[in-house]
């Protein structure tokens with residue numbers, strides 16, 4: 342279990358991959374990542390949690406779901422090992438793991454797992470770090486616990 346803010350790791354100097362461009366609903370989400378918070382939406386009507394941010398609850402259709410914090414803890418739901426990369430920034434990382442992580446809070450997201458591929462299997466417990474890649478956004482990545 343992670344208590345308090347999710348650790349934010351400064352990667353501004355070394356990161357040359359894509360950087361999020363916060364717009365609309367995602368602006369609040371991204372600004373909080375830089376503060377060590379990873380928000381998902383929680384419906385006040387049916388308690389359903391969802392990620393990424395949307396204007397309606399995907400379970401019951403209620404508009405404007407609330408935001409809630411996640412602990413960042415979860416487990417590997419599925420993953421792939423990438424041996425080639427189309428983006429130059431990722432070529433130096435190969436082979437690298439991209440996983441679908443199921444957060445203990447419920448929602449799933451796809452993220453980089455910067456770990457030895459041999460350490461990863463379905464069900465591996467992981468915890469989130471936030472890689473600060475520019476002033477406005479920090480990317481969620483997951484490490485095996």
Ligand SMILES: [Zn+2]
Nearest residue numbers: 384387398401
């Ligand atoms: Zn709902």
